Amino acid sequence: MTKLERRKTRYEIRRLPDASLDTRYGEKGMKINKRLKLSAWFSLTSLLFILFSLAWALWTARQANDNLLLVHEIERTAFERIILRDNWLFYPEERAKTQWYAKTEYLRTLLDSATDRFTASAAKALLQDAKENFAATASLFPMILESHKQNALTAQKKLAYTEAQARIISQVFLKAYSLNDNISKLHELARKEELAARNKGVALVIIFIIIGVTAMVVNSTLISDIVTKRIKELLAGIAIIGVGNLEHRLSIKGNDELADLAQEINEMTQKLKQSYTSVKNLEKEITEREKIEKKIIKLSARQQALLSAIPDIIMEVDNNKIYTWVNEPGKQFFGNDVIGKEAAFFFEGKQDTYAKVAAVFEGAEDTIYVESWQRRQDGEKRLLSWWCRALKDEKGNVIGALSTARDITEQKIAQEEIRKLNEELEQRVAQRTAELMTKTAELERINKVFVERELRMRELKKRIEELEKISEAHISDKDK
């Protein structure tokens, strides 16, 4: 993705609704300075962990080294004790005996110390064996020493070698001591070198850690300084734009987030400038809208007046058949509290009105006619003829129905009466016809009577037509 594409993507993201924007900035909108401080704290915490770990490692190493030294000391003491024993066996001098006893006690102390220091079970078992062996030697050799004391051998008697041989043996002892000394020194040297190398390594690690952390802190500080400086520059630029200088542009340095921010501010300024240019158009548009709104209000009032002036009932229900609007004739019929009540509340008797108008609520475009007996506010049962049509929102979803109704109770009664009269008339006609038929035969026989009767029929028919006209006129008057 190129930089331009990325920028476009960002631009698209910024076109999201405000809530989306808030969420986006909520997740990633951490202040740079705060982030840097967080970084510094993180570095310090890491440093503390490193130092703690290092201290622990050093402490462990020191413990191990002390143990090693103790073992070396035991080794050396044991070896020296052997040499002292040999020394005494050849030359039973009091000095060698004293030294041997001293070494014995020292070795006992060292072994006790080692028992306290070493914790591993294997080491403890080894030390236990060593102490047992030590106890044996510490009790056996003094027996020889005491035996020699009792015999009180002279120096001459005890010499089993010639003087020359004894001198050579003396030199051998001297060399043995020297050799032991060399080995001990070698041990110490190796240990010192190992310790020095380890210390050097640790020192290097510490130096590196210090340098690293120092670099991190310095880096963070410098970055913070630079960022602060640039933010100040941005703020100064924004302040210039803020006072209305939409010609001002922020200088874009580098390729980081602040540069992007400066770029965005410049783009925003450009758009602001464009918006500012179209303010007058906008004002005109607002004026026109206000005019339109006034017209709408006027039309709405007229519509209300018209709807109120129409003698027919006009009702509006939602999808639940609850009345949501009604005109004045409707209020007069159902009462002022009709709003909020279900249509079925006013039904009189069992009826299938809902089933008949179901198509309306399913989105049918046709106007559905239905007649329904309903209870007027005075409690009188009235027959209303309904013309129902679906009400839809801008998306075409059914949101309810608009219906007009007319009270056709009297008309219905008149019609019923006419129907009954017609039936009556037809019966009478049939009867008369039958009579006429009977009498025709009779008239055939009586020509004179026939003519009279014919005339009379014509009069009757005329009379009926007049009655019908009167009835229709009456109904028409009522409707008006």
Add this chain to the structure above:
Amino acid sequence: MNTVSTRSVFFLLLTICAVIGFITAGCKPQKQAAPPESITIAYSTATSDILSHIAFANNFYLAEGLEAIPQPHDFGKLALQSVLNGKANIATVADTPIMFAVMEGRPVAIIARIQSSEKNEAIVARKDRGIVKPRDLKGKKIGVTRGTTSDFFLYAFLLDQNIERKQVKVVHLTPAQMPAALKAGKVDAVSTWNPTLFQLQKEWNAKASLFYGEHLYAESFCIVATQEYVKKNPEAIKKLLRALIKAEKFAREYPEDSRRLVADFIKADKASLDELWEIFDFRITLTQGLLLSLEDQTRWAIRHGLTARRDMPNYLDYIYFDGLKAVKPEAVRIIH
């Protein structure tokens, strides 16, 4: 972060660095300028005492706060006698005179061994007197310096050659008397040490036989004082040892300069030092070997009636450990 806080951070870092540097470098307290302590050091002008010579030549004693008064002697036994006679505080001397001093009941305190060698003693014999091989020494007149390492070396050498002491005639000579005595024919051979040994070797060259006994005796040259002195002057002993340790380091690091300095100091031929340098071991120590060597020599002295005392002394009582323990504890190798 504003400028002030940035400065604070840098200041803090600078302070941390300074503290680390201070800790790393160590903060030794400055030495107080006290007047130097006077001490008389009786030393041998022989090549067995090179560290002492370097310490004098380089003013290491003064640097450690000692006004060291040099008291030169031809050999260590004389230096020890000077100390025992109260004419000096410190002596540099080989192990044999020390052993005799102890056997005589003198309150000697060995402070440290400062030099050792297995080739500093030898017998120079005239070939014209028929001495070509060691066994030829039987029946000859051999010059030695009584009660010194040359005396003990002769004993060890003869013993090794299965020659009894009574089968040779021992003539007591100082090192200075030996060249003339050998030349004059007063003796057929001499047992001695350097630089007399080197001098005779050069003088007689092929006309003389030279018998070494490398595994017979290792000479130990020590610094000693009286027990009273070390007890009363422990700080002076530490300063003395520090100066000698400096000399030890100097000899190891600058051998050429050391030889030149020593040659000038003892008015010796530098060429002899160049040639002899490698036979010496310059280390300030207290080793178990010194103890055994003293006992070995004591047995010799007792067996041959060279001392009135007939029992073995405990030489641990004649070694002053505290000084070397304080300044170089790892050098104390004597079991005690």
